[in-house]
Amino acid sequence: MENMIALRCKYCGAPLDAKEVAGDSPYVTCSSCGTTQQRVDAQAYLDQLMGQVRSWINKAVPGGMVMAQSESVDSVARHSIFMNSVKPRVDVEFGEYKFALTSLLANPMLVMPFTVDTKIKAQHTPAQAFEFSEKMTGVSPLAVDVESKELVTSAKNISDAYALLINNTHLLREDKDGRYILMANNFNTAAEDFKGLKGYEPASLRFSGLSLACQGCEKLLNGDVASALLLFDQGKGKLAEAKTQLIGNMKVAIMGQPITTEIKQIEALEGTAKSVNSIGGDPLKALDSVRRIFSYQFPTGGNWGFMLNNKDRLTEIFSNMSEAVKAKEGGAINIASGDGDILVPFWHVDLKYSFQTGSLWKKKAVEVHEDALIPADFVIDEACLNNPRSAVTDIFSVRNKDGTFAGILGNETSISNGSGISKIVSSASPNSAGSRAVVVPLSTEREAERLAEQYVNAVASAESKLKLSNPDVDRLIYIPCRKDGNRITAPSSFGSLVPSRIGRTDLDNLVIL
Secondary structure, three states, rough: OOHHHHOOOOOOOEOOHHHHHHOOOEEEEEEOOOOEEEEEHHHHHHHHHHHHHHHHHHHHHHHOOHHHHHHHHHEEEEEEHHHHHHHHHHHHHHHHHHHHHHHHHOOOOOOOOOOOOOOOOOOOOOOHHHHHHHHHHHHHOOOOEEEEEHHHHHHHHHHHHHHHHHHHHHHHHHOOOHHHHEEEEEEEHHHHHHHOOOHHHHHHHHHHHHHHHHHHHHHHOOHHHHHHHHHHHHHHHHHHHHHHOOOOOOOOOOHHHHHHHHHHHHHHHHHHHHHHHHOOOOHHHHHHHHHHHOOOOOOOOOOOOOHOOOOOHHHHHHHHHHHHHHHHHOOOOOOOOOOOOOEEEEEEEEEEEEEEEEEEHHEEEEEEEEEEEEEEEEEHHHHHHHHHHHHHOOOHHHOOOOOOOOOHHHOOOOOOOOOOHHHHHHHOOOOOOOOEEEEEOOOHHHHHHHHHHHHHHHHHHHHHOOEEEEEEEEEEEEEEEEEOHHHHHHHHHOOOOOOOOHHHOOHOOOOOO
């Protein structure tokens, strides 16, 4: 039975769980990487691993000394063998793994539900690190003094933890069922490995906190919101404590920034859980809406990459989704007048500009106030990010009808025409959504401001006599539209100012309550 319990996963090299191995099934599943394999293959891998370990020990220990009989060898002789023959080999290999672990610790190691993270690249395979740990077990009888024992323990525990964290970097890359259970197992065992190692106490706290956060993610995905919130709070507390302990600790000081990121991720997870709770009804159905929000693929570079991939934005998006949910249950959101069957969110842009009109002694400056609207789902349309005019009710695309000579005589009152949009904006007031479907806003106020700024810059470069102030995005307005298959039709009050984005909208790609 001891041999069966010692079985190793042939895919990652991790020790297989004793309860898993003790059964009579021909198949066993690794609790570290999640791979199912035949029992005979796990046994064959164990035999291969132990052969490699014995070969390494035979090369490290002189004179063909048998480790099983080392206890009968004088302790002075064992110490001499360890210091002169074994330690130099251990130091070289251990230094390599310790350096690689430090590089790994510099990365955030939590991933949001329904998403993946492919950025972390480990320098070794988990099997390599687990094999080194087994080598340390093999030479441990030669470590007879305190310093040697500390080296062997440190090398074994650190390489074990490193291997487990490598497995988690692989799990970060694949959105599969049960990955949070596996990640929690690995983080928890890594935390135990780091516990008691001098200087690594913050790492133990960090990975204990991440284990709790992963357990919370699993609870959330199963619809147990209350338990998820409790686990997120506990995990966040562990991470905060770890960050405090980093002060003056040079061994793992590199973890400061990733821990800060992980705390923010847990706060976003808390916001997600609260949003699911606020939607009410079946939490698993509510989670489907959350899944859609997490699943959007945004550009990673260019002018928008950093902003759209910042997880902090989710707090505002979930807050707006919560308000929309409440509006379906009798609460209020700003709804424009109209009889459409679906409420589509737009950001209201308060736009002020001035321009020169007239010639010679008739020349004067005119100040104008206009309203514009931006569809709140513009962030999932790359054409909008590349061309902001396609995401706005382009009030400068239609000239005000003041007459041909108005510009010469200085009688122009405007070089834009957004009167229909202003009527829509002025008609908006707090109301319940009733039975109408509601589209969830997918952008933040700051993102809308940025797009409005880009729009203003594009217009200003085309209109030499125009001087635009910074646009002010002040609120969301829900405009009743009509569903036409998987498309929407804007109300006639838009006139010719329907943003190009509306024509490209696919309802199947939106989150609709």
